[in-house]
Amino acid sequence: MRAELVVAQTHRFTRIDPLLPPARPVAEGLELVATLPDGDRVAGKLSAPTTAPENWMLHPVIGDKGTRGMDAILRAARAALDGTETQPAASCTVTWPSRDAEATRALLDHGFAPSSALAIRTASGEPASPGDIRIRTSRPCLDTFVLDAELAGAPAGTVTVSEVDVADAGPLGALLLTGRWGLLRGPLVPETVRRRGSGSALMAAAHAELGRAGIGRSHLVHDPHDPVTTVFLHRHGYRPLWTTWTARPLSVMR
Ligand SMILES: CC(C)(COP(=O)(O)OP(=O)(O)OC[C@H]1O[C@@H](n2cnc3c(N)ncnc32)[C@H](O)[C@@H]1OP(=O)(O)O)[C@@H](O)C(=O)NCCC(=O)NCCS
Structure with a gap:
């Protein structure tokens, strides 16, 4: 049965x-x-x-x-x-x-x-973000990169992105189709500089880095009760899967 x-x-x-x-x-x-x-x-x-x-x-x-x-x-x-x-x-x-x-x-x-x-994102395309935000990329390990935003020389948020290989038998195989996915942790933007585009600039940079690595799909976990996050993620092409x-x-x- x-x-x-x-x-x-x-x-x-x-x-x-x-x-x-x-x-x-x-x-x-x-x-x-x-x-x-x-x-x-x-x-x-x-x-x-x-x-x-x-x-x-x-x-x-x-x-x-x-x-x-x-x-x-x-x-x-x-x-x-x-x-x-x-x-x-x-x-x-x-x-x-x-x-x-x-x-x-x-x-x-x-x-x-x-x-x-x-939530997952499978489409390309990104809303425009202001040009006065600088993004620095570092690679603490082979499959992970960290993006830091700067606005007028001051820290304006961060996001950590990992490249994940999803296999049928692995734990993520129960949740995602097999193949390569990006996993985002964040972004997190300091309260004092929110709503000035650095969250969007970090998302655009994260998706561009993943694209350069040949990865067109990404996922993240978020709080569905947070109205700001939900609107923000929708703007960046994410929608809930599970x-x-x-x-x-x-x-x-x-
Ligand atoms: C979510 C977060 C990263 C957004 O960063 P941000 O730099 O303020 O976002 P942006 O300025 O790029 O905003 C992009 C869009 O998101 C939406 N948005 C962001 N903040 C919003 C708010 N307070 N109210 C309504 N919509 C909002 C808007 O659609 C906005 O576009 P608009 O300004 O053209 O209307 C930031 O609020 C944050 O760090 N929150 C706490 C951590 C968190 O929840 N991270 C997400 C984990 S998945």
Whole structure:
């Protein structure tokens, strides 16, 4: 049953968002199965916490079942956690395709809220940034470069960019299509010089450096609640691929 659900989930993911990699089974964790009212079944794995405070990770395998499937597996996870000793500060997370509106409905109904987003950029093109910002590039190691912005001789922000090879079997292979990607950490611009274009200049320089290395795709993780970051990233061609949903504390999970 699990193998069929994984195949159906891959097809559904591809329909929702062609930039999602194929779904893959999760090896470790407590096996969950839930039966829908029409007799269809969905599955999932609940990974035991490895961090303090406890963070349970749910990996739903709901095939093409959308809201009903996500609802059923979240109920099964809640029941399994009810039968487990958990700490008061424990939480549960689900990382799921951002564009899946059907699953979003069920996650919200069960007390989950978005806690982080993995956003990607695959297109070229950049909004114009002012010409009075200087960018310095350094390479602390072979696959990483750091860009520092200067405005009128004073520091005006930084971004760190890594070149990442995503393989099918590696941990990132569950999130991104295989091949070479850029990974951005930042940018971070000092508050006193924000809104003067240095964040944009850093993004343009980061994408240009990646382009020179033959990498046309990049990703980063951001806080989906921050309205400035969300607008800024959209301006620079990023859009969410995966959203991590969290129920914290576990008592808010229904
Ligand atoms: C996000 C951040 C890097 C932006 O840097 P910045 O130098 O202020 O950005 P820019 O001046 O280049 O702004 C580019 C565009 O982003 C958007 N933007 C930036 N700040 C904004 C704000 N306070 N309100 C609304 N839109 C904003 C606008 O669309 C702006 O274009 P516009 O000025 O033509 O309207 C900066 O606010 C920051 O360091 N924030 C904290 C760290 C962070 O969240 N980093 C992002 C991690 S993914």
